[in-house]
Amino acid sequence: MGMLDGKVAIITGAGRGLGREEALIMAKEGCNLLINDLGAFHDGTGSESKVADEVVEEVKKMGVKAVANYNSVTDFNAAKAMIDQAVSELGRLDILVNNAGILRDRMLFNMTEAEWDAIMAVHLKGTFNLTRHASAYFREQGKANPDLGAFGRIINTASDAGLLGNVGQANYGAAKAGIAAFTNIASMELKKYATVNCIVPVARTRLTTDATPTMVDTMKMKDKKGFDIFDPANVAPLVAFLASDKAAKINGEVFRTVGDRVFSLIGWTTYKQIDNNGEKFTPQILAERVEQELLKGKPKKETLMSSLAALM
Secondary structure, three states, rough: OOOOOOOOEEEEOOOHHHHHHHHHHHOOOOOOOEOOOOOOOOOOOOOOOHHHHHHHHHOOOOOOOOOEEEOOOHHHHHHHHHHHHHHHHHOOOOOOEEEOOOOOEEOOOHHHHHHHHHHHHHHHHHHHHHHHHHHHHHHHHHHHOHHOOEEEEEEOOHHHHOOOOOEHHHHHHHHHHHHHHHHHHHHHOOOOEEEEEEEEEOOOOHHHOOHHEEEEEHHHOOOOOOEEOHHHHHHHHHHHHHHHHHHHHOOOOOOEEOOOEEEEOOOOOOOOOOOOOOOOOOHHHHHHHHHHHOOOOOOOEEEEEEEHHHHO
């Protein structure tokens, strides 16, 4: 008996990499699936329907129901149609995994408007589009049957490129940090009907190899025992768990997952404060006190490179 027996999930960008691995483990746990993938290149251009079709056939062989969807997550109405397709063809919807993503890296002073807009459309708007329509469905079902409780599961995908920062990825990082913030708010608004959590995967995908050639050697690294640290299959178990009834009490959390490790992350929190004894600050007073008092002793900021170095 699987942890997801009889449930229905939509996974966006499920034709390759992380999405495919998420589909495989969720199918293994008994989940019926709508496999969404435009079949585009890593920069979002082009399309290929067989990318989704192949995963559909793969998971069907595991004894679950599966259907393909080739729509772009950037289309608000197509996102609604995706929800409708899952319900009409698979009978219901329990889980949404927002995984679809592209990269168009560029230093900020060279970035075009199109490169900014394309990333925002797929990552941030795409996450909104699917979550908006899935949440309406969860709310409708929950109001019709209050005994369901917070039965829905929404799992979003952020990145350390946004939470920690990464040169050349102002567009991607801003979108991914936005997804973490979106998760926080959505988890508050939907708590009666669904849990909303976020993963921050570090894994070998087209976005960390094809789109980022400098990362290829790093992404191939294994530990001393031969464990493949950056295998995308390492990420999938956390998604399957968060999609299950076992995670019913987990809401609004952000988890980094890489190799054999899972990290619980805390977002912006107050470190220290200064006050001016009931008087308005002046620029001169701030010049004297911010660096010497407010920022003194502040822990060194974690970076993407320091995070990876600690793993290896």
